[in-house]
Amino acid sequence: MHIKLKDLQETHQRIKPFIHNTPILSSSLINDIVGADIYFKCENFQKMGAFKMRGALNAVLQLSDEQKKNGVATHSSGNFAQALALAAKLQNIKAYIVMPENAPEVKKKAVKGYGGKIIECEANLEARETTLNKVVAETGAKFLHPYNDYQVIEGQGTAAMELIGEHADLDYIIAPVGGGGLLSGTALATYYLSPKTKVIAGEPLGADDAWQSLEKGELIPQTKPKTIADGLLTSLGDKTYPIIRDFVEKIVRVEEDEIIAAMRLIWERMKIIVEPSSAVALAALIKEKKKYQGKKVAIILSGGNVDLGNLPF
Amino acid sequence: MHIKLKDLQETHQRIKPFIHNTPILSSSLINDIVGADIYFKCENFQKMGAFKMRGALNAVLQLSDEQKKNGVATHSSGNFAQALALAAKLQNIKAYIVMPENAPEVKKKAVKGYGGKIIECEANLEARETTLNKVVAETGAKFLHPYNDYQVIEGQGTAAMELIGEHADLDYIIAPVGGGGLLSGTALATYYLSPKTKVIAGEPLGADDAWQSLEKGELIPQTKPKTIADGLLTSLGDKTYPIIRDFVEKIVRVEEDEIIAAMRLIWERMKIIVEPSSAVALAALIKEKKKYQGKKVAIILSGGNVDLGNLPF
Numbered sequence: 001m002h003i004k005l006k007d008l009q010e011t012h013q014r015i016k017p018f019i020h021n022t023p024i025l026s027s028s029l030i031n032d033i034v035g036a037d038i039y040f041k042c043e044n045f046q047k048m049g050a051f052k053m054r055g056a057l058n059a060v061l062q063l064s065d066e067q068k069k070n071g072v073a074t075h076s077s078g079n080f081a082q083a084l085a086l087a088a089k090l091q092n093i094k095a096y097i098v099m100p101e102n103a104p105e106v107k108k109k110a111v112k113g114y115g116g117k118i119i120e121c122e123a124n125l126e127a128r129e130t131t132l133n134k135v136v137a138e139t140g141a142k143f144l145h146p147y148n149d150y151q152v153i154e155g156q157g158t159a160a161m162e163l164i165g166e167h168a169d170l171d172y173i174i175a176p177v178g179g180g181g182l183l184s185g186t187a188l189a190t191y192y193l194s195p196k197t198k199v200i201a202g203e204p205l206g207a208d209d210a211w212q213s214l215e216k217g218e219l220i221p222q223t224k225p226k227t228i229a230d231g232l233l234t235s236l237g238d239k240t241y242p243i244i245r246d247f248v249e250k251i252v253r254v255e256e257d258e259i260i261a262a263m264r265l266i267w268e269r270m271k272i273i274v275e276p277s278s279a280v281a282l283a284a285l286i287k288e289k290k291k292y293q294g295k296k297v298a299i300i301l302s303g304g305n306v307d308l309g310n311l312p313f
Numbered sequence: 314m315h316i317k318l319k320d321l322q323e324t325h326q327r328i329k330p331f332i333h334n335t336p337i338l339s340s341s342l343i344n345d346i347v348g349a350d351i352y353f354k355c356e357n358f359q360k361m362g363a364f365k366m367r368g369a370l371n372a373v374l375q376l377s378d379e380q381k382k383n384g385v386a387t388h389s390s391g392n393f394a395q396a397l398a399l400a401a402k403l404q405n406i407k408a409y410i411v412m413p414e415n416a417p418e419v420k421k422k423a424v425k426g427y428g429g430k431i432i433e434c435e436a437n438l439e440a441r442e443t444t445l446n447k448v449v450a451e452t453g454a455k456f457l458h459p460y461n462d463y464q465v466i467e468g469q470g471t472a473a474m475e476l477i478g479e480h481a482d483l484d485y486i487i488a489p490v491g492g493g494g495l496l497s498g499t500a501l502a503t504y505y506l507s508p509k510t511k512v513i514a515g516e517p518l519g520a521d522d523a524w525q526s527l528e529k530g531e532l533i534p535q536t537k538p539k540t541i542a543d544g545l546l547t548s549l550g551d552k553t554y555p556i557i558r559d560f561v562e563k564i565v566r567v568e569e570d571e572i573i574a575a576m577r578l579i580w581e582r583m584k585i586i587v588e589p590s591s592a593v594a595l596a597a598l599i600k601e602k603k604k605y606q607g608k609k610v611a612i613i614l615s616g617g618n619v620d621l622g623n624l625p626f
Contacts, residue, residue, distance in 0.1 A: 023336070044584045264621060271357045271617035273584040304584035308577060308626040 002150055002239075003157075005192040011154040012161055015057045018090060021162055022046050024298075029269045034285060036292040039170070040266075041163045044274050044304025048114065050231075051159050051182055051302050052083035052146070058155030059144050060087040068093045070140035075121075075128040077103040078231055079303055080146035085116030096141050098132045100124075106307050147181030148237025157185025161193060163298050170197045171295040176280040176302055177201040177210045177251060178232035180240030186300065187247035198249040202284030204229045205253040210236050210244060214251055228256055228312055231277035231303065252284035259283050260312045266301070267313075273304045276312070315463055315552075316470075318505040324467040325474055328370045331403060334475055335359050337611075342582045347598060349605040352483070353579075354476045357587050357617025361427065363544075364472050364495055364615050365396035365459070371468030372457050373400040381406045383453035388434075388441040390416040391544055392616055393459035398429030409454050411445045413437075419620050460494030461550025470498025474506060476611050483510045484608040489593040489615055490514040490523045490564060491545035493553030499613065500560035511562040515597030517542045518566040523549050523557060527564055541569055541625055544590035544616065565597035572596050573625045579614070580626075586617045589625070 022042045031038055043051035060072060071094030074084050081097045088095035095116040099108060100123035111118055121131035136143050145152065159182070160173060173190055177183040187199045203210050207225035213236055222235040236244065254262075263279035266272060278301040285292055285299065335355045344351055356364035373385060384407030387397050394410045401408035408429045412421060413436035424431055434444035449456050458465065472495070473486060486503055490496040500512045516523050520538035526549055535548040549557065567575075576592035579585060591614040598605060598612065 049584060267586055267621060271362060271586040273580055273586060308580060308624070311621070311624070311626075313621040313624075 003154055003188050007154055008157050008161060008189055008192065011058050012158045014061050015054055015155060015158060018057050019054055020046055022159070024163065024166055025270060025272070027270050030265060034289050034292065036285070036289070036294065037296045038285070039163070039167055039296070039298040040270070041159055041298060041300045042272065043159055044272060044278060044301050046303070048079070048082045048086045049303050049305040050079040050083065051156055051300070052079040053086065054158050055147070055152035055155030055181055056080065056083035056087040056144070057090070059149065059151040060084070060091050060093070062151060063093070063142060067142045070142065071095060072144050073098070073132060073135050073139070073141040074144050074146060075099070075132045076146050077107060079305055081107065081116065082110045082114055082305070084144060085111045085114035089115040094141065096135045096139060098128055098135060100128065104307060145237070147179035147234070148239045150239060152181055153185045153240065153243070155185070156182045157189040159300055160186040160189040163300070164190065164194045164197070167296070167298060168194065169296060170194060170298050172198050172200055172292065172297045173300065174200045174202060174281040174285055174297065175300040176229070176232055176277050177203045177244070178277065179234040180210060180236045180244050182300065182302060183248060184240040184243035187243055191247050199247065200249055200284065201244070201251045202280040203251050203253050204232055204259060204280060205255055207232050208253050211251040211253050213241055214245060227259070229259055229277040229280050231275060232280065252287055254280055254283040254287055258287060262286060264313060273306060274301050275303050275306045278302045278304070316467055316501050320467055321470050321474060321502055321505065324371050325471045327374050328367055328468060328471060331370050332367055333359055335472070337476065337479055338583060338585070340583050343578060347602050347605065349598070349602070349607065350609045351598070352476070352480055352609070352611040353583070354472055354611060354613045355585065356472055357585060357591060357614050359616070361392070361395045361399045362616055362618040363392040363396065364469055364613070365392040366399065367471050368460070368465035368468030368494055369393065369396035369400040369457070372462065372464040373397070373404050373406070375464060376406070376455060380455045383455065384408060385457050386411070386445060386448050386452070386454040387457050387459060388412070388445045389459050390420060392618060394420065394429065395423045395427060395618070397457060398424045398427035402428040407454065409448045409452060411441055411448060413441065417620060458550070460492035460547070461552045463552060465494055466498045466553065466556070468498070469495045470502040472613055473499040473502040476613070477503065477507045477510070480609070480611060481507065482609060483507060483611050485511050485513055485605065485610045486613065487513045487515060487594040487598055487610065488613040489542070489545055489590050490516050490557070491590065492547040493523060493549045493557050495613065495615060496561060497553040497556035500556055504560050512560065513562055513597065514557070514564045515593040516564050516566050517545055517572060517593060518568050520545050521566050524564040524566050526554055527558060540572070542572055542590040542593050544588060545593065565600055567593055567596040567600055571600060575599060577626060586619060587614050588616050588619045591615045591617070
């Protein structure tokens with residue numbers, strides 16, 4: 001195994017001073033609806049509003065002095081763009097973020113707010129990669145992948161470490177899966193620290209490459225994702241896929257209306273703001289709720305960055 | 314003074330087992346924007362989603378056995394209706410809630426969800442009072458006023474008691490004012506327990522009867538309130554007015570767009586759901602932010618019950 005328990009423990013020590021140990025909340029009303037004892041790990045309260053801060057920081061904190069001079073670069077239109085910009089800002093280094101020109105203004109504004117330098121490109125993967133390569137060639141910045149990177153995976157695993165630290169006897173941990181950074185980190189942390197706990201993933205039916213990959217036993221890329229869960233559009237990578245294959249019990253696919261209903265339940269009953277991707281994990285639990293009757297289940301609420309002007313309610 | 318420190322302390326002991334000691338949150342981003350050190354007392358996380366639970370419980374818990382047999386009654390289209398229904402349910406007694414027939418379905422549903430019996434009436438104060446009197450005559454239920462009641466005021470004061478218990482050195486506490494239950498309870502708790510702390514109120518310009526009452530030195534009723542802050546439409550009462558007159562430093566009036574902007578700031582930056590009435594307190598702070606530079610300020614976020622299908626963003 002590339003990532004060892006010691007790596008996870010060192011990661012947590014490394015990033016701890018810079019992140020929030022986010023609260024773990026419960027709702028007796030949601031417990032009653034589902035019939036389980038549910039603990040929500042609130043990464044929507046994490047710095048910049050999502051768990052991605054953990055992985056970005058872990059990578060940035062391990063740059064050499066030479067690398068720090070030239071800064072970091074990534075292509076992302078989502079939370080990793082903001083996370084890398086903020087992690088870089090905290091270390092006083094430059095962050096170059098390649099974003100598709102049609103990315104929502106609210107996201108561009110957030111990246112700029114954290115001091116990131118945005119380089120726009122056409123809205124397709126080829127243009128993103130070409131532009132990124134150009135930026136890296138011109139600036140010498142270090143490319144950091146949003147999820148297919150062991151340091152990033154280790155960082156994302158620390159949310160589950162905190163969960164398990166507070167609740168040693170969980171039957172299940174459920175996380176959403178997009179590129180698989182959070183899920184693979186969660187699965188490894190759980191394997192090492194709470195081996196009796198099973199890790200389940202929720203995935204939108206409209207972007208079910210992870211489910212398909214596990215079904216076929218090989219990495220199937222996401223081609224035309226279509227889901228409101230805009231943090232889960234990406235394909236698994238060659239580093240996240242094998243970890244998920246080996247350490248995740250099951251991927252549960254959920255429909256769009258199930259995602260929106262779960263999101264609304266969290267907003268209305270818990271009075272907290274989560275993005276649709278976060279609600280995918282609760283939707284997966286509700287979809288198979290019989291399985292969880294009387295069990296102790298944790299859900300990782302991955303983030304809370306939504307465009308309030310464009311809600312599905 | 315009708316309400317003594319001992320009354321407040323006994324109230325807190327009485328209701329403590331049944332309410333949440335709600336969390337106190339901070340946002341470094343909002344602190345930076347305002348230039349103050351702000352502590353948000355999150356009554357949006359209180360049972361049934363608002364501070365009203367405290368006062369309703371305090372009254373219900375002091376009913377005689379005879380009174381318990383006949384139940385309680387009130388007229389309210391807002392959070393007190395839900396609070397009384399839930400408080401009664403917890404004590405296994407009946408709650409009769411007179412609501413205007415045009416009250417939002419979502420509010421009627423919530424009251425029914427807590428087991429309250431709804432009696433509909435025409436949407437004017439006279440019809441409300443007539444209907445209530447009829448209900449009381451027929452059932453023998455005890456009428457509880459949503460705010461102009463010493464037991465209710467004492468209950469609402471316990472939020473500030475918890476605040477002061479955790480932060481002894483506050484320069485200011487800011488609360489919204491509608492009927493004045495929360496504000497008068499907050500002012501008395503602060504007077505007894507943290508006399509150096511000043512209490513300020515935020516009030517919508519479109520429902521500024523409390524401001525007008527303090528200006529004119531007499532109770533001026535609210536006639537045609539017009540504001541998005543639907544928890545603040547009511548007039549002060551003859552019990553809340555003198556406490557506010559004597560123990561509140563100042564009422565700051567805020568415009569509708571300032572309320573919405575403050576609400577959005579809380580939603581976007583803190584990732585928590587608050588109702589417009591809650592945002593009135595932050596809007597009041599922002600309106601006079603120079604005054605608060607470098608100060609330690611607490612804001613009572615009064616509740617989080619919003620209709621997600623009808624947001625101002």
